[in-house]
Amino acid sequence: MMLEVIDIIILTLMTVTVIGIVVMRNLLAVVMLGGIYSLLAASIFVALDAVDVAFTEAAVGAGISTVLFIGTLALTTRVEKRPKHKPLLPLCVCIITGAVLIYGSLDMARFGDPNSPANRHVAAHYLENTKKDTGVPNVVTAVLASYRGYDTLGEVTVIFTAGIGVILLLGNWRRGLKPPAPHHEDKA
Amino acid sequence: MREYLILRVITKLLFPFILLFALYVQFHGDFGPGGGFQAGVIFAASFILYSMVFGVRSAQHVLPVGILRAGIAGGLLLYALVGVVDLLLGANYLDYSPMSAEAKVGQHLGIFLVELGVGITVASVMMTMFFTFATWRED
Amino acid sequence: MVDFFGLYNYWIVIVLAMAGMYIVIARGNLIKKLVGLNVFQASVFVLYISFGKVSGGTAPILLKGVVTYSNPLPHVLILTAIVVGVATTALGLALVVRIRREYGTIEEDDIHSQDGHT
Numbered sequence: 001m002m003l004e005v006i007d008i009i010i011l012t013l014m015t016v017t018v019i020g021i022v023v024m025r026n027l028l029a030v031v032m033l034g035g036i037y038s039l040l041a042a043s044i045f046v047a048l049d050a051v052d053v054a055f056t057e058a059a060v061g062a063g064i065s066t067v068l069f070i071g072t073l074a075l076t077t078r079v080e081k082r083p084k085h086k087p088l089l090p091l092c093v094c095i096i097t098g099a100v101l102i103y104g105s106l107d108m109a110r111f112g113d114p115n116s117p118a119n120r121h122v123a124a125h126y127l128e129n130t131k132k133d134t135g136v137p138n139v140v141t142a143v144l145a146s147y148r149g150y151d152t153l154g155e156v157t158v159i160f161t162a163g164i165g166v167i168l169l170l171g172n173w174r175r176g177l178k179p180p181a182p183h184h185e186d187k188a
Numbered sequence: 189m190r191e192y193l194i195l196r197v198i199t200k201l202l203f204p205f206i207l208l209f210a211l212y213v214q215f216h217g218d219f220g221p222g223g224g225f226q227a228g229v230i231f232a233a234s235f236i237l238y239s240m241v242f243g244v245r246s247a248q249h250v251l252p253v254g255i256l257r258a259g260i261a262g263g264l265l266l267y268a269l270v271g272v273v274d275l276l277l278g279a280n281y282l283d284y285s286p287m288s289a290e291a292k293v294g295q296h297l298g299i300f301l302v303e304l305g306v307g308i309t310v311a312s313v314m315m316t317m318f319f320t321f322a323t324w325r326e327d
Numbered sequence: 328m329v330d331f332f333g334l335y336n337y338w339i340v341i342v343l344a345m346a347g348m349y350i351v352i353a354r355g356n357l358i359k360k361l362v363g364l365n366v367f368q369a370s371v372f373v374l375y376i377s378f379g380k381v382s383g384g385t386a387p388i389l390l391k392g393v394v395t396y397s398n399p400l401p402h403v404l405i406l407t408a409i410v411v412g413v414a415t416t417a418l419g420l421a422l423v424v425r426i427r428r429e430y431g432t433i434e435e436d437d438i439h440s441q442d443g444h445t
């Protein structure tokens with residue numbers, strides 16, 4: 001009962017935040033609301049027993065991501081231009097996609113069901129054998145680093161590539177650059 | 189930030205505790221929530237806080253660009269080398285069992301080294317990205 | 328009541344994900360598109376983690392005396408996905424800064440009109 005109440009409260013706050021992000025034109029406010037959204041997602045993760053994921057989402061989504069966005073805002077503009085035409089077609093596409101997804105979710109296992117197909121097979125095998133194979137109590141760390149070590153190697157390579165990419169794009173290389181284009185005033 | 193006395197004092201007080209917490213999360217990732225990614229991000233966050241209050245130059249005195257770039261590559265290299273060592277010891281790539289006399293101790297050692305590699309790379313990449321954004325000039 | 332709630336959770340998260348997708352395809356400002364992409368990703372993560380919750384279970388850290396744990400597999404997948412998401416966002420933001428240097432603006436319409444004229 002308590003879980004459902006917390007869930008509904010946090011999901012309502014997330015909906016309000018998303019409406020704010022869609023409507024507002026001040027980019028600093030939009031970025032801050034994005035950070036708040038990540039923090040609310042981290043709170044839902046704690047309510048859903050995903051403590052490692054909540055830790056990572058709070059640190060990465062509400063921390064590093066917001067800092068990088070503010071860094072970009074300092075290097076570019078701060079206000080979004082007023083949209084010129086009414087976006088009917090994207091609204092229709094989103095509504096149709098949402099309706100199809102909701103129709104697809106009617107067949108899914110109920111929330112919290114211990115016998116759903118996702119909670120049997122491999123997950124039960126990991127929960128039973130972690131103590132015997134690795135001796136590490138945190139099952140998520142054991143699966144990440146030992147049972148699925150290849151995937152974590154790929155993930156570290158992705159982070160490495162992103163770092164290299166940012167260095168190449170913004171690394172103050174001076175040779176071969178044209179002079180910068182004049183800034184258009186982004187007023188409505 | 190020269191005139192914000194409270195920010196400067198509190199940052200200097202908090203900075204070692206944040207680093208200590210990052211190390212705690214890194215090495216206790218086996219027994220509670222945590223692990224390499226979270227620890228790397230918290231470590232980077234402490235340096236980002238320091239450089240926001242005291243300037244990027246003074247943060248780069250502590251960690252020059254060369255060390256950060258070595259860290260980016262070094263963490264990934266450590267991870268891959270653990271796999272190669274397992275290959276040389278006769279098992280599959282990234283199978284930590286032969287790294288010690290008992291299988292469980294080998295797994296512990298393998299997970300420790302792998303998470304250390306992940307933590308080093310993630311911390312170095314986050315710090316490098318922030319410093320790159322902060323020192324970019326348009327002209 | 329429990330049966331209705333069993334699906335209502337997923338529906339709200341799908342609505343949030345569609346709102347994020349609307350921001351990506353309907354707004355022209357590049358930074359707002361990236362914020363919308365982050366919103367979309369976070370909603371998909373909430374959807375996946377809610378697949379893994381087991382009622383009466385606890386966090387998947389082995390303790391004495393606990394019998395049911397929540398499913399650890401979605402946690403592992405979403406950990407990787409979060410980190411990949413921040414890598415994508417950082418590269419996107421670096422591209423936005425360079426686009427502003429080259430075109431002088433970060434609105435999609437102005438960039439298209441400048442490209443159309445050259």
